Amino acid sequence: DEQRAKLAQKRGRAILEDAKAAIEAAGITDVATKLRIGDIVETIAEMEADADMVVIGKRGEGADFAKLHLGSNLERIARSSRKPIFVASRAFKPIESLLIAFDGGTSSMKAVDHVARSRLFEGLSCRLLMVAPDTPEAQKRLQDAGSVLQAGGYSVRAEIVPGQPDAVIAGTVENEGINLLVIGAYGHSRIRSFVIGSTTTEMIRSCKVPVMLFR
Template identity: 60%
Template sequence: MLVEAKASLVATGVTNVSTKLRHGDLVETVNEMEMDSDLIVVGKRGEGADFAKLHLGSNLERIVRASRKPIMVSSRAFKHVQNFMIAFDGETSSQKAVNHIRMSRLFLGLECHLLMAGAAAEENRKRLQEATGALQRAGYEVHTNLIEGPADSTIASYVEAHRIDLLVMGAYGHSRLRNLIIGSTTTEMIRTCKIPVMLFR
């Protein structure tokens, strides 16, 4: 599997590819190796998922919660990314996402959407305006929207309506116990959106 994966990367023009086969706990291994990485890429579903729509890999949340680096959760089908959307809530993790995009060259030239789902309060408008300004100063033309409604359904509807290719958002901003009781927007977005999701903690 590693040989085939390396061959696929080399065929696309990636010249420096190293492979490692490790035994032990996946999360511990990722934490050990992420120090030399800028981005971690993981699949959405585990090997036993049988492509069930609502089933996520058992290690996905563990990796995201434990990692200090951005996580790219890949989708099953590949598509060239022409645009991206930041699901912005004003919290630390989504601010981190905005700052990463502002400082990175990876997203330059892509159409940028910035969406906040929630009450149209003055504080929310101010945070959204500040994030928009930061992205514009970095050279992005930003489509900014504040839409009232639940975060999960609002984000999913926007992604579908605007044919978004990549969703960027903060990840697991609440405790495991809270997520167990009332659910997690992060998990719901990964489950329901059929596009790659880039997560920041």
């Protein structure tokens, strides 16, 4: 009803003002806010053309944290957005290192290209990990990806590790103190569909660090 809509708008403005204040406190002064009534996916589709990336929280306020459910908006945006998606974790930590989970597919190669070209990741230590049987084909794919990153100015540690992708990637993030996981939204072996790849979904769900998604 009308009263509920007014309350929702008031709350939305308060959330925007708090977010703007936090961003400005970090030293970014050119901050524009916009309150839209409607569907978030449609709104982002209209506004993302001039953006370099979409930033969203891993879980909304209605998510079940006990079961580690992802926010429904995140999954919908990941399916529809044409931009890289930065999935923020609840706790902020400065990003000093990144891990690119590479499988040789189109999505993960886009991630490699973006990291190599973007100034956003300058100065970060870079780890390139491929979870697959150690075959000549896998070595060639990994070497090609590593060469792209080296051409972008990175000193890259690249490695092929056999095993279950989600377990190996999560273990590497945890054991090596990685601050950012970069991963393709769709796996190399998966026919592209309107769902996020299973490994990607598990990584977003279980990793405690931010995840950057590429389609």
